[in-house]
Amino acid sequence: MLNLIKQIVEVSLGERSYPIYIGESMLYGFADKFRERFNGAKAAIITNPTVWDLYGSQLTESLTAGAVDYELILVPDGENAKSLGVAERIYGDLIQKGFERKDVVIALGGGVVGDLAGFVAATYERGVPFIQIPTTLLAQVDSSVGGKVAVNHGLGKNMIGAFYQPAFVYIDVSTLNTLPDQEFAGGMAEVIKYAFIKGEPLLSLIQEKKRAILGKETGLLSEVVRICCSIKGEIVEKDERDVGVRAYLNYGHTLGHAIESTTKYDYTHGQAVAVGMVFAARLSQRLGLLGEDAVELHRRVIAAYGLPTTASGASAVELVRVMERDKKRAGGGHFFVLLDGIGNPVVRKIDEDMLVSVLSEFLREV
Ligand code: NAD
């Protein structure tokens, strides 16, 4: 089987630098890349039953042909797997199976598996090498890049974690063929986010090639994923530990998180972020940073990918109350990532009265 790595994006972080390999039908070629870097090491594949049933045989065929010794560690599907309890069970498996510091943890799956496996890799024996094989669009364009790894605590999401960069990221866009539509749309919300915070060429590409993207044309998906990974890589290179410009990646997320929480997850993460981006555009327009045409462009692009542009059932007062608890709020006050022109993100503190007023009006817009 051909190994179709089409693109390589480098993330430059000194000794923590790594490549992101992007292409199609690549799982069969994985062992070659593994052995180039980790010849003689064992691999622990952490995944869930859904992804394993779909892609386990392609990966293990490659590892077997390449004489790479591997163990499978299955975790439950769903966000609940991102827990200290599941991590502890994985540590037990790794100890019992004799994994040492030179051996490698592989995350095969979406953002849940990536965050969990990355957290285990960061902490097992004080850190073992880690490879991301992301299989959802969200994981391919966002969570597998940048080194944020975490599990959840009963009192909050991603509360226990680390910055721990992978040794490499191995993205086979062919895996997106089996992704449910709602998960694909959720990933598209993040793609659209990159398009608005960076502008061209992504913004034109997603408008002009909508049909091919929704049809999951693999060449085009590789290009979209490459551009997104380059944008994220560039931001992470400037601000690995999230104290400055990495906040731009939260465009649409401040209101998005509040919508997820107040609607008790009636809105998926992607849907909530989509609404959050239209609101951030509206707020930018009210501050004179964007024109009405840019707000309309947000609506058009977001609706084109089947994502909502408003959350008309939600209450502005309740949303603002939840936003007060947002852990990304720094130094008191409501901080939003806004756009001072498309492709030019800025962070602004928004007065609470103004926030309630613009949000109330926004929720009445159709
Ligand atoms: P997910 O990992 O739960 O995957 C979504 C669903 O798709 C799951 O049921 C999964 O089994 C299934 N699936 C995965 N690949 C598939 C495929 N190719 N075909 C069919 N089904 C497939 O969800 P997600 O959206 O990928 O990730 C969400 C998680 O990512 C959250 O926990 C979030 O906190 C985290 N996240 C982390 C970062 C970061 O920087 N580390 C960034 C964004 C989000």
Ligand code: GLY
């Ligand atoms: N997903 C946001 C970040 O990686 O910082």
